[in-house]
Amino acid sequence: xxxxxxxxxxxxxxxxxxxxxxxxxxxxxxxxxxxxxxxxxxxxxxxxxxxxxxxxxxxxxxxxxxxxxxxxxxxxxxxxxxxxxxxxxxxxxxxxxxxxxxxxxxxxxxxxxxxxxxxxxxxxxxxxxxxxxxxxxxxxxxxxxxxxxxxxxx
Numbered sequence: 001x002x003x004x005x006x007x008x009x010x011x012x013x014x015x016x017x018x019x020x021x022x023x024x025x026x027x028x029x030x031x032x033x034x035x036x037x038x039x040x041x042x043x044x045x046x047x048x049x050x051x052x053x054x055x056x057x058x059x060x061x062x063x064x065x066x067x068x069x070x071x072x073x074x075x076x077x078x079x080x081x082x083x084x085x086x087x088x089x090x091x092x093x094x095x096x097x098x099x100x101x102x103x104x105x106x107x108x109x110x111x112x113x114x115x116x117x118x119x120x121x122x123x124x125x126x127x128x129x130x131x132x133x134x135x136x137x138x139x140x141x142x143x144x145x146x147x148x149x150x151x152x153x154x
Contacts, residue, residue: 045153046099046152047151047152047153047154048151049152051147051150052148053145053146053148055073055143055145056075056086056143056145056146057072057073057075057141057143058074058075058076058078058084058108058131058142059077059140059142060077060078060080060133060137060138060140060142061077061079062139063079073129074086075130075131079133080136080137080139083131083133084131085131086129087126087128087129088126088129089124089125089126089127090117090124090127090148091123091124092125092150093122094121094150094152095121096152097152098118098119098151099150099153100116100117100119100149101114101115101148101151102114102115102116102117102127102129102147102148102149103146103149104144104146104147105144107143108143109144111132111134111137111142112146113129113131115129
């Protein structure tokens with residue numbers, strides 16, 4: 001009888017431990033599932049619709065100036081410590097909202113201000129591109145590319 005009671009107590013303790021372990025595993029799986037769902041809904045995968053590459057050019061000089069070069073994104077002639085801008089127009093001819101990711105090639109990337117712009121369907125947006133020249137920049141002509149990637153959120 002004593003063994004029987006002791007065996008019953010041991011079985012009861014084992015059942016309680018097993019129940020606790022199953023409960024803990026279930027809670028961990030639920031939390032893991034919630035985290036996965038949240039991560040998948042906040043991550044925005046994009047799909048590249050098209051890419052445009054525009055030649056660009058600017059001059060760093062001890063004297064400022066102006067200039068126009070047809071067919072080129074020309075930021076102008078700037079002094080060290082200054083900045084230059086160029087205006088472009090982006091047309092969204094798609095029937096959905098797109099994002100224009102505007103970057104620059106490595107030759108001018110240190111000076112270029114990157115942008116992400118949301119454009120509604122059939123909307124036309126004027127975009128002001130900017131280069132910022134550090135005070136310690138060397139005089140010279142800088143040529144590179146402005147890269148515009150049109151993407152949509154999947």
